[in-house]
Every structure is written in C-alpha cells, then in structure tokens.
Amino acid sequence: MENAKKVILSGIQPSGDLTIGNYLGAIKNWVSLQDDYDSYYCVVDLHALTVRQNPAELRARTLKNIAIYLASGLDPAKNTIFIQSHVPAHSEAAWLLNCFCYMGELSRMTQFKDKSQKLGESVSAGLFTYPVLMAADILLYNTDLVPVGSDQKQHIELARDLAIRFNNLYSPTFKVPDAYIGNVGARIMDLQEPQKKMSKSSENPNSYILIMDPPDVIRKKISRAVTDDIGVVRFSEEQPGISNLISILGAITGEKPQEIEKKYEGIGYAQFKSDVAEAIVEELSPVQEKVKQLLEDKPYMESVYKNGAEKASYVANKTLRKMQKKLGLIPR
Numbered sequence: 287m288e289n290a291k292k293v294i295l296s297g298i299q300p301s302g303d304l305t306i307g308n309y310l311g312a313i314k315n316w317v318s319l320q321d322d323y324d325s326y327y328c329v330v331d332l333h334a335l336t337v338r339q340n341p342a343e344l345r346a347r348t349l350k351n352i353a354i355y356l357a358s359g360l361d362p363a364k365n366t367i368f369i370q371s372h373v374p375a376h377s378e379a380a381w382l383l384n385c386f387c388y389m390g391e392l393s394r395m396t397q398f399k400d401k402s403q404k405l406g407e408s409v410s411a412g413l414f415t416y417p418v419l420m421a422a423d424i425l426l427y428n429t430d431l432v433p434v435g436s437d438q439k440q441h442i443e444l445a446r447d448l449a450i451r452f453n454n455l456y457s458p459t460f461k462v463p464d465a466y467i468g469n470v471g472a473r474i475m476d477l478q479e480p481q482k483k484m485s486k487s488s489e490n491p492n493s494y495i496l497i498m499d500p501p502d503v504i505r506k507k508i509s510r511a512v513t514d515d516i517g518v519v520r521f522s523e524e525q526p527g528i529s530n531l532i533s534i535l536g537a538i539t540g541e542k543p544q545e546i547e548k549k550y551e552g553i554g555y556a557q558f559k560s561d562v563a564e565a566i567v568e569e570l571s572p573v574q575e576k577v578k579q580l581l582e583d584k585p586y587m588e589s590v591y592k593n594g595a596e597k598a599s600y601v602a603n604k605t606l607r608k609m610q611k612k613l614g615l616i617p618r
C-alpha cells in the first residue's frame with residue numbers, strides 16, 4: 287500500500303568534507319531508520335551555493351557525499367537517494383513559499399546570524415532565504431519526520447509555521463513535519479573549542495574529524511583535543527572537552543555516558559583518548575574503504591542518483607502542482 291509508512295526526509299550540504307558530527311548526528315541515525323520509514327535523503331547542493339563554492343570542488347563533494355551515504359549503510363533499494371538540484375520542484379516551491387515567509391522570521395534564525403556575522407559585507411540573499419528552501423525540501427514530500435542534529439530545530443519550526451500558514455490560507459496542502467533528534471550524537475562539539483558545535487566549514491582542521499580522515503590523522507587530532515586539568519573522565523558541564531569525547535565514544539559504541547565514566551574510573555586521559563581514537567578508526571575504516579570503491583564505479587553511482595531523482599520528482603511534482611493550483615497559477 288502506498289504511503290503506509292511514515293515519511294522521512296533529510297539532507298546535508300556539500301559545503302565541506304563531512305565530519306563525524308554529520309556522521310554521528312545525522313547519517314548513522316538515518317541508517318537505523320531505513321527499515322521502518324519511507325525515506326528521502328538528498329545532497330542539498332543548492333543550499334551549499336548560499337556561500338561561495340569552487341565549482342570543481344562542489345562537483346566532487348556532491349558525489350563523495352552520495353558515496354558516503356551509501357557506504358555508511360543507506361540502501362538505495364530502501365531509500366530514495368538524490369541530488370537536490372536534480373529535482374527542480376525544490377527551487378520552484380521555495381519561490382512560492384518565499385512569498386509566505388516574513389523577513390522577521392528569517393532574521394531570527396541563529397544559523398543566519400552566525401554565518402552572516404562571519405561573512406561581513408558579502409552576505410547573499412540566498413543565505414537569508416536558505417530556511418525557505420529547506421522548508422520546500424521537507425514539505426514537498428509530505429514528510430512526517432526530519433532527522434537532524436539539534437542545531438536544525440529552528441529551521442524545522444519555520445517549515446512547520448509555513449505549512450500551517452499555507453494550509454490555513456488555502457486548504458490542507460502540507461503535512462506539518464516534526465524534527466527527529468536522536469539522543470546520541472545530537473551535538474558533537476568542536477575538538478578545540480568544545481563550546482561550539484563541530485562544523486565542516488571550520489577554519490581549523492584540528493577542530494573536526496572528517497569521515498575520510500586517515501587513521502593517523504584521527505589519532506593525532508584526538509590526542510590534541512582540548513581537555514582540562516581535572517583529570518577525571520566525567521560527563522559534566524565543567525568538562526566540555528572530555529564530555530564531548532564521551533559523547534563521541536558513546537555514539538559509536540552505544541554505551542551511556544555513565545557507563546563510560548565507570549569504565550574509566552581511575553584511568554588517565556591519555557588512555558581514554560587513545561581508546562576514543564581507536565573506536566573512531568574502527569568505525570570509519572570500512573566506510574572509507576567502501577567510499578573509495580564506490581567513487582570508482584561511476585555507472586553505479588549515476589544509476590543511484592538518477593533513479594533517486596526520478597522517484598523524488600514524481601512525489602515532489604505532485605505537491606508542487608497542488609500548490610500552484612491553489613495559488614491561482616494556470617495549469618500548463
């Protein structure tokens with residue numbers, strides 16, 4: 287039966303190489319949901335364009351992200367995996383929704399405030415309206431749940447508000463989506479400044495671990511991660527660096543912070559860090575191997591994202607036509 291399962295949609299921008307924040311906060315959760323939901327996962331290349339990108343790098347990263355989705359365990363037979371720009375309905379619906387979104391709402395978005403502060407003068411209008419494109423991504427698929435890290439909650443709230451506004455002004459058109467925030471790995475912090483979230487667009491490579499970082503680099507970055515001089519492996523606000531390493535380890539092994547604290551009673555930071563590093567290496571090695579193989583198999587990769595775009599377009603176009611009709615645009 288069509289749509290018996292609830293619908294999930296999520297995406298990651300190809301704006302930098304993916305980090306373990308993206309992996310533990312997003313992709314790993316997606317994999318665990320794939321049997322129970324009708325899922326759509328895209329690489330949101332149009333979102334990446336909101337800040338300046340090098341075209342060759344953007345192309346390479348878009349494909350690499352698809353390979354990472356697959357290598358992490360997303361099965362293209364169970365999930366619709368596609369590239370956002372291959373489904374033009376996203377851009378078209380974003381325009382329509384732009385006409386229902388208020389400047390004030392967009393000005394309150396923390397991600398916009400953070401990013402625009404860093405960019406100074408050259409803040410594009412696209413960066414400002416970025417959450418509206420994200421709302422289009424979500425609403426086009428009658429999405430029930432959007433699995434993301436906790437930083438994206440505000441954007442999903444906006445998608446909900448836009449859906450409700452449109453439904454009230456016209457007639458029920460959109461499903462009102464909910465954020466789905468996993469409890470482990472929801473917020474992996476920067477290794478150098480553990481008050482900030484780990485981000486793929488950080489200037490300092492020691493602040494993040496990339497999914498594709500070689501084992502030695504992972505070991506080095508973890509050994510350099512900022513801790514404290516308390517000397518106890520404890521999950522507490524006073525120890526943001528150590529707490530972050532506990533979160534990372536727990537997100538990989540499935541252990542609770544308290545279990546990890548107990549295991550490391552009386553054990554020093556050096557041993558703890560080395561175990562965290564090994565756990566990451568062990569988790570990522572098979573993924574890295576698979577990504578390399580996939581990137582060499584162009585025809586397979588192409589078949590995945592073309593097939594995905596075709597399936598996604600079918601659903602997205604149906605919703606777009608509905609929106610256009612209700613707004614008074616003349617059908618072709």
Ligand code: ATP
Nearest residue numbers: 299307308311312434435472473474484485486487
């Ligand atoms: P950028 O640094 O370019 O803003 P980002 O690294 O924050 O990007 P996004 O593309 O914005 O990554 O996010 C993709 C997904 O990964 C989202 O679901 C987001 O919540 C999740 N995510 C990103 N960083 C983290 C993190 N540090 N911890 C947990 N989840 C994260």
Ligand code: LTN
Nearest residue numbers: 295296297298299330420423438
């Ligand atoms: N803004 C999101 C990326 C994103 C997204 C989406 C996530 C774009 N469109 C739709 C979920 C659903 C981010 O993680 N920075």
